[in-house]
Amino acid sequence: MSEKTIVKPKTAVKPKTQRPKLWKVILLNDDYTPREFVVQVLKAVFRMNADRAYHVMMTAHRRGACVIAVYTKDVADTKAKEATELGKENGYPLYFTTEPEE
Numbered sequence: 017m018s019e020k021t022i023v024k025p026k027t028a029v030k031p032k033t034q035r036p037k038l039w040k041v042i043l044l045n046d047d048y049t050p051r052e053f054v055v056q057v058l059k060a061v062f063r064m065n066a067d068r069a070y071h072v073m074m075t076a077h078r079r080g081a082c083v084i085a086v087y088t089k090d091v092a093d094t095k096a097k098e099a100t101e102l103g104k105e106n107g108y109p110l111y112f113t114t115e116p117e118e
């Protein structure tokens with residue numbers, strides 16, 4: 017038997033931390049929902065302050081859509097549904113959608 021020991025080179029193993037993919041919640045503009053109502057929904061469902069809610073609402077109003085925040089898929093879906101539902105209950109076509117981040 018050989019006395020030689022085979023030394024395997026140690027390769028540094030990068031620890032892989034699995035981050036869940038995040039989903040964007042997007043606010044879509046429409047012609048009917050009152051601006052103030054959109055602001056109220058943004059404050060209530062997405063915990064925004066008045067200034068931020070107004071800014072986000074105006075961005076969607078001018079550009080047609082605005083990314084509101086990113087969450088895990090479950091949270092994004094739930095919040096988008098809840099916010100859309102609030103509009104519906106009040107007779108408005110206000111719509112929130114979700115989309116995966118790149």
Ligand code: TYC
Pocket residue numbers: 043044045046047048049050051054073074076077110
């Ligand atoms: N465009 C609406 C209006 O002029 C206001 C509005 C803004 C509606 C943003 C939806 O996502 C929206 N009353």
